[in-house]
Amino acid sequence: MAAYDESYVHFQRLTASGRFSVAWWSARFYARLVKRYVKKGRLLELGCAFGQILALLANEFEVHGLDISEYAIGVAKQNVPDARLNVGDASALSGYPACSFDVVLAKHVLEHLTDPGGALRECARVLRPGGVLVYGTPNADSPLRRWKGQKWIGVIDPTHVSVLPPQEWLRLTAMAGLRVAKAFCDGFWDVPYLPVLPAALQLPLFAGPAALQVLSGVPFIPIPFGESLIVIARKEPA
Numbered sequence: 001m002a003a004y005d006e007s008y009v010h011f012q013r014l015t016a017s018g019r020f021s022v023a024w025w026s027a028r029f030y031a032r033l034v035k036r037y038v039k040k041g042r043l044l045e046l047g048c049a050f051g052q053i054l055a056l057l058a059n060e061f062e063v064h065g066l067d068i069s070e071y072a073i074g075v076a077k078q079n080v081p082d083a084r085l086n087v088g089d090a091s092a093l094s095g096y097p098a099c100s101f102d103v104v105l106a107k108h109v110l111e112h113l114t115d116p117g118g119a120l121r122e123c124a125r126v127l128r129p130g131g132v133l134v135y136g137t138p139n140a141d142s143p144l145r146r147w148k149g150q151k152w153i154g155v156i157d158p159t160h161v162s163v164l165p166p167q168e169w170l171r172l173t174a175m176a177g178l179r180v181a182k183a184f185c186d187g188f189w190d191v192p193y194l195p196v197l198p199a200a201l202q203l204p205l206f207a208g209p210a211a212l213q214v215l216s217g218v219p220f221i222p223i224p225f226g227e228s229l230i231v232i233a234r235k236e237p238a
Contacts, residue, residue: 025214030107031056032217037132037232041102047109051076054083066092093122101126106135111160120176129237133178139185139229140165147193153227166229178233184219185226186210
């Protein structure tokens with residue numbers, strides 16, 4: 001728990017602040033992904049942080065959020081007053097009844113867990129038949145990972161304890177009883193990649209597809225061409 005204390009989460013809040021920031025566009029993209037697959041219902045976000053995505057979905061969904069940080073939940077309550085929010089880690093999913101949500105969202109949460117397969121099984125358990133899981137996690141097979149070395153987005157955070165290749169994530173998803181409807185990547189946006197070229201010039205060079213995907217809301221970047229893997233999976237009807 002100490003790794004996610006107020007100082008850690010407050011730093012994340014500062015780096016994520018601001019309309020039209022990278023974090024704002026990312027939240028908007030994930031919200032559009034959810035609405036692409038499910039139009040309304042009950043939604044649970046695992047690792048909801050400050051509630052940015054929940055705020056974008058609150059008009060269409062009854063939104064619930066779970067986060068390990070009490071500080072983050074306090075901020076989320078201000079951002080999404082009508083959300084039902086709780087403090088807890090992934091094990092707290094056991095407190096939710098089976099088949100109680102139409103959507104479960106986990107944006108960059110699973111890599112923080114020592115047992116991501118168990119968390120995926122719990123996500124499947126709380127989903128209703130036909131419900132959808134949306135998650136994003138670092139892509140261990142990113143072809144530009146070696147260019148970044150220890151500064152790569154997937155390993156620079158010491159709390160990332162489960163950075164796995166895409167095929168392993170897809171295997172764990174299937175083992176949880178979920179059918180993968182779509183799996184894709186987010187493009188190359190973690191500039192700089194090249195030591196001799198300013199980051200401002202590298203961004204348009206590398207991030208064009210990522211920007212187009214985010215702006216259009218249409219997932220089209222194939223595995224493995226990105227820093228993160230994004231998966232949409234559905235719980236099959238019994």
